Every structure is written in structure tokens, then in C-alpha cells.
Amino acid sequence: MRSKQRVADHGEVFTPPELVEAMIDLVGSELGRSDSRFLEPACGSGNFLGPVLQRKLGTIDARYSRSDFERRHHALLALMSIYGIELLADNIAECRTNLLEIFAVHLAVEDGDEWHLAAHQVLSVNIVHGDALTMTTAGHRPVPISFAEWSYLGRGRYHRRDFRLDTMTQLSTTGEDTLFAGMQNQDMFTPTRDHGSLTVDDIARGDDT
Numbered sequence: 001m002r003s004k005q006r007v008a009d010h011g012e013v014f015t016p017p018e019l020v021e022a023m024i025d026l027v028g029s030e031l032g033r034s035d036s037r038f039l040e041p042a043c044g045s046g047n048f049l050g051p052v053l054q055r056k057l058g059t060i061d062a063r064y065s066r067s068d069f070e071r072r073h074h075a076l077l078a079l080m081s082i083y084g085i086e087l088l089a090d091n092i093a094e095c096r097t098n099l100l101e102i103f104a105v106h107l108a109v110e111d112g113d114e115w116h117l118a119a120h121q122v123l124s125v126n127i128v129h130g131d132a133l134t135m136t137t138a139g140h141r142p143v144p145i146s147f148a149e150w151s152y153l154g155r156g157r158y159h160r161r162d163f164r165l166d167t168m169t170q171l172s173t174t175g176e177d178t179l180f181a182g183m184q185n186q187d188m189f190t191p192t193r194d195h196g197s198l199t200v201d202d203i204a205r206g207d208d209t
């Protein structure tokens, strides 16, 4: 806990590391894939997202030990597959910093390196300062939260498409007795933006934002 007031106002109670490890053990097989996606809708400073990233990076090292090129690109893909939403500004900043530190230490890259810059850009997109209940961003003019679907095309290129969270959430509740029963999957899976094919350098320079 940071303060009793924050607990009362925002339910801010952090999960202890041993409990986090026991919980992510339950989805252990997913942590072996660099592209398996994780969303923490009340991510705090990243108590879950950090260990998820650590485990993914560990398995990538073993799998791509013979190619540093692929090892680095899959490490960035692992970061791209981690998503968070958090209401409080200090927590969101801390969460991004913590995840960037894990990535940077793992790849031995420093501030100014293009991999460091690319990771910074990815985190500014994937770790959203917003309200998971209203599914809108924080600030004076809230807008619907969008998440980027990143995929690795191979040979150093990624593809990014953006989707609205509220639309994706509707899809998961689509059933015969819901408001969305009449909607077609293709309507819901239409990206709000397709950024096309991107290199690490494009992402680092913010060419896709």
C-alpha cells in the first residue's frame, strides 16, 4: 500500500511477488510464446506485467540462441504483446519505466539506442493511462482506448493495426441474447488504423504514431 487514502479512493493494493509468480504459473505454457498477449486492466506499476515479460524473454533466449537478430526481434515482440491500463499517472509512469528497464537490461541496450527508443514507443502505446471501466483515456478530453495489434512478419518487419477496446470487448460478449448478436465479426474486427509494415527503426523514430 502507498497510502490508506489511495486504497480507499482507487483500491490500490499491490500483489506480493510470490502470489504473482504462483498466478502466472497457471498460464505457464502461454509464457513460452513471444506473441501470446496479456492485458492487465488495473496494472498499477506492473507487478504482473513485469514478471510476464521476464518469463517470455527467458524462453526467447533459449529458442533463438543461434540468431541475435531473431532473438532481439522476438524480445521486442514479447514487449509488444503486453498491455496495461492504469488510472493513476504516477503508476503508469512507473509501470512503463519498470518494463523498459527489464527489456533494456535483457538486451543490454541503453537510452539512445534504437532498440531502447523502439521499446519506449511501444510502451507508450501499449500501457495506457486510462479508465478500464469506461474504456476511455485519462485527461481533459477522454477518447476511446485503442490497442495496437503488433505481429512479426519476419526479416525484421512488424505489422501494426489498431483496434478499439470497447469494440473488442463487445465481441467477447457477443451471444444470441446480447445487443451485439446481430453484428458481423468483420464489422468488429475492422481496425481503426493500419500502420502497415514497420522496422525497428520506423518504430524508434515514431513513424507509426
Ligand SMILES: C[S@@+](CC[C@H](N)C(=O)[O-])C[C@H]1O[C@@H](n2cnc3c(N)ncnc32)[C@H](O)[C@@H]1O
Pocket (backbone or CB within 6 Å): 010, 011, 012, 013, 014, 015, 040, 041, 042, 043, 044, 045, 046, 047, 048, 085, 086, 087, 088, 091, 130, 131, 132, 133, 134
Ligand atoms: C488492487 S491494485 C492492483 C495493482 C496491480 N495489478 C497489482 O496487482 O499489484 C488496483 C490498481 O488499479 C488501478 N485502478 C483503479 N480503478 C481503475 C480503473 N477504473 N481503471 C484502471 N485502473 C484502475 C489503481 O490505481 C491500482 O493501481
